[in-house]
Amino acid sequence: MSRAADVSRRVRTGVADDVREGGRWSLAQRAKNDLLYAVVWSAAATASRLPPAILRAFGRGLGRIARVVFREAARTADANLALAFPSLDPPSRRALVARTYRALGEHLGDAVGMLRPGRPAELLPFLPGARETLDAAIAEGRGVVFASAHLGPWERVAATIVAAGLPFTIVAREAYDPRLTRLYDRLRGGRGLETVYRGAKGAAAALLRVLRRGHVLGIPMDLASRVPSIDVPFLGIPASTPVGPARLALRTGAAVVVGVASPTPDGVLALRVERIETGDVSATADGERLVTARINEALSVAIRALPDQWVWMHPRFARASSPTSSPTG
Numbered sequence: 001m002s003r004a005a006d007v008s009r010r011v012r013t014g015v016a017d018d019v020r021e022g023g024r025w026s027l028a029q030r031a032k033n034d035l036l037y038a039v040v041w042s043a044a045a046t047a048s049r050l051p052p053a054i055l056r057a058f059g060r061g062l063g064r065i066a067r068v069v070f071r072e073a074a075r076t077a078d079a080n081l082a083l084a085f086p087s088l089d090p091p092s093r094r095a096l097v098a099r100t101y102r103a104l105g106e107h108l109g110d111a112v113g114m115l116r117p118g119r120p121a122e123l124l125p126f127l128p129g130a131r132e133t134l135d136a137a138i139a140e141g142r143g144v145v146f147a148s149a150h151l152g153p154w155e156r157v158a159a160t161i162v163a164a165g166l167p168f169t170i171v172a173r174e175a176y177d178p179r180l181t182r183l184y185d186r187l188r189g190g191r192g193l194e195t196v197y198r199g200a201k202g203a204a205a206a207l208l209r210v211l212r213r214g215h216v217l218g219i220p221m222d223l224a225s226r227v228p229s230i231d232v233p234f235l236g237i238p239a240s241t242p243v244g245p246a247r248l249a250l251r252t253g254a255a256v257v258v259g260v261a262s263p264t265p266d267g268v269l270a271l272r273v274e275r276i277e278t279g280d281v282s283a284t285a286d287g288e289r290l291v292t293a294r295i296n297e298a299l300s301v302a303i304r305a306l307p308d309q310w311v312w313m314h315p316r317f318a319r320a321s322s323p324t325s326s327p328t329g
Helices: 003-012 027-047 052-069 071-084 090-113 130-139 154-163 178-189 203-212 244-252 285-305
Strands: 144-148 168-172 194-197 216-220 229-234 237-242 255-263 269-276
Touching (some): 052 071, 052 090, 071 090, 090 154, 130 255, 130 269, 154 168, 154 216, 154 255, 203 244, 216 244, 229 285, 237 285, 244 255, 244 285, 255 285, 269 285
Parallel strands (some): 144 216, 144 255, 168 194
């Protein structure tokens, strides 16, 4: 493809200004992003020194503001809830959207607090049987694909596994601004969590190495993404879903688990780990579809159990699938 044709394609697909896709910022975008970076970095450096209770309260306040300021995102949240919970009337949906923004803001406050070196992370307890399920999967020696979701305090999910002494690496997408990616590295790396950025050179090989060492590979797969995907039910709705986790597991023999924050009967959040059956399918397109559907079903059950703490403002059901033959997604 010629350079002109490639530029034309990027413009048509909306990635001409996405540096993660090889694009470039305009002068106006660079000025805006420089300002945003300065604000985010300064705010994070200052806020990370505040007590956790204040950070959570501040986060809840930011959530309330975001719901009002970013109205299109709030409308997307309402539309997604109407699809996933058709029995909810409009006032109930609006109330749930409001609770979601407050809850996610609170978890943002927790994450900012984790930026401060030396501050102990507030870990999640393991639900009964969760640690045993994960230990058994690791003991098989072929690695573990740990499918998860942006549900509740997902940064604490990863921190909990690392603090338990388990070998854990996560897959993430780089931030739109590479400087913010370094902020993510500070948040996660400071807790001993390794990250593979899927746009990095050699990322596919790095993912395979994690599994071949018998380690745990964490892959959030609840959001629509620019990776090889297939349409399978998610929250009862056909949705474009990354096929990479199932493909990796079936081709390497790795175990598959779903791990998410989950409410206990007394309202405390804890880590739930559920094994996903893969022994009855083969490494074919049909097998990948079946395992992906099983993962989505487990994630859907978890989200329905904690509906005010999932990212409903994400355009989850608006993207068409784009299946490809990439080996890892």
